[in-house]
Amino acid sequence: MDGEIRIAVVVLAAGSGTRFGHTTNKVWLPLSGRRIISRSLANAVKSFPKSRNILVINPDDAALAKDVLGREARHIKVEIVAGGASRHESEHNALMHLAPAIEAGKVNVVMIHDGARPLATSILFHDIAMAAHHHGGALPAIVVDPLEIDIHETRQIVRVQTPQAFRAKELLEAYTKADRDGFVGTDTAACMEEYFPNVQTIAVTGEVTNVKITYPQDLVIAEHVLEKRGYKE
Amino acid sequence: MNEEVTAELHCSHCDHETIHTLVYAGRLLVSTTCQTCNSQVKHEAIDLRLHYLKDLEHRISTKPRRLWRGFWSAPFSQMVSFPKKFMSQPKKIWKEIKAILGR
Numbered sequence: 585m586d587g588e589i590r591i592a593v594v595v596l597a598a599g600s601g602t603r604f605g606h607t608t609n610k611v612w613l614p615l616s617g618r619r620i621i622s623r624s625l626a627n628a629v630k631s632f633p634k635s636r637n638i639l640v641i642n643p644d645d646a647a648l649a650k651d652v653l654g655r656e657a658r659h660i661k662v663e664i665v666a667g668g669a670s671r672h673e674s675e676h677n678a679l680m681h682l683a684p685a686i687e688a689g690k691v692n693v694v695m696i697h698d699g700a701r702p703l704a705t706s707i708l709f710h711d712i713a714m715a716a717h718h719h720g721g722a723l724p725a726i727v728v729d730p731l732e733i734d735i736h737e738t739r740q741i742v743r744v745q746t747p748q749a750f751r752a753k754e755l756l757e758a759y760t761k762a763d764r765d766g767f768v769g770t771d772t773a774a775c776m777e778e779y780f781p782n783v784q785t786i787a788v789t790g791e792v793t794n795v796k797i798t799y800p801q802d803l804v805i806a807e808h809v810l811e812k813r814g815y816k817e
Numbered sequence: 818m819n820e821e822v823t824a825e826l827h828c829s830h831c832d833h834e835t836i837h838t839l840v841y842a843g844r845l846l847v848s849t850t851c852q853t854c855n856s857q858v859k860h861e862a863i864d865l866r867l868h869y870l871k872d873l874e875h876r877i878s879t880k881p882r883r884l885w886r887g888f889w890s891a892p893f894s895q896m897v898s899f900p901k902k903f904m905s906q907p908k909k910i911w912k913e914i915k916a917i918l919g920r
Contacts, residue, residue, distance in 0.1 A: 607824050607825050797826075804860065
């Protein structure tokens with residue numbers, strides 16, 4: 585670990601794009617007056633005033649992103665990066681964008697967050713970043729009752745969420761090697777585990793409210809949570 | 818904010834990603850309807866009306882602050898768009914009320 589944390593926050597929003605008259609990528613949906621992605625981004629960067637902030641989008645959403653960020657996230661300095669066909673490819677593109685800063689030591693931790701999780705609190709982002717800085721990697725996890733999976737299951741099962749953070753140099757190297765080998769991980773941690781199994785990844789207690797907007801019901805739940813929080817975070 | 822939006826969400830009835838129509842009243846989601854199977858998710862009616870009233874109160878009470886912030890960050894465009902926005906408010910709120918009562 586080297587002294588001060590110099591973090592880059594990457595928020596993934598590169599699902600299928602929004603074309604005029606067609607469907608909207610769910611991260612651009614309104615949620616209690618602001619777009620889901622604006623909420624995700626605002627919470628992600630709140631604890632890091634000096635962070636580099638990367639938003640990975642589908643190139644089809646470029647005009648929408650400019651409009652939404654201009655209205656809802658004016659105070660956040662955001663760099664836009666074009667995403668890929670998969671989550672892994674989008675992460676790779678973001679890391680390649682950050683590569684010069686990582687190699688120069690200007691970024692030593694990279695935190696990757698799914699833009700469809702607008703309820704992760706700034707405290708969770710802070711805890712994950714600090715754990716990654718100190719130990720090498722960190723992710724939020726919720727313990728699941730194994731009986732919910734299988735009545736014969738006795739092992740402890742956890743549900744992993746985002747944000748996931750890792751030391752920048754190892755993460756960049758892992759994605760460079762994965763690109764060379766054609767390896768595609770399901771999430772950031774999977775790629776790190778493949779290439780740096782010895783890097784300690786700490787499980788931080790996740791937040792039950794940190795839902796990923798997937799089902800229509802999730803939007804209703806998210807509205808209720810935001811109302812209880814007074815629409816802050 | 819749009820009143821009706823379409824987006825791909827996972828329908829628990831169809832059990833795959835389908836196109837949904839989402840209807841909003843102000844900041845609140847009124848309903849989502851799967852375009853494949855027509856299954857609908859919505860707030861309970863009374864719950865939604867109470868939520869809407871609370872939300873409207875919140876929007877009105879925070880409006881001066883939001884307006885001020887808007888004027889501060891982009892004074893010219895705010896001055897140009899303000900009269901049109903102001904005049905359209907009654908119609909906008911009436912449409913929201915209709916969406917809530919008429920669903």
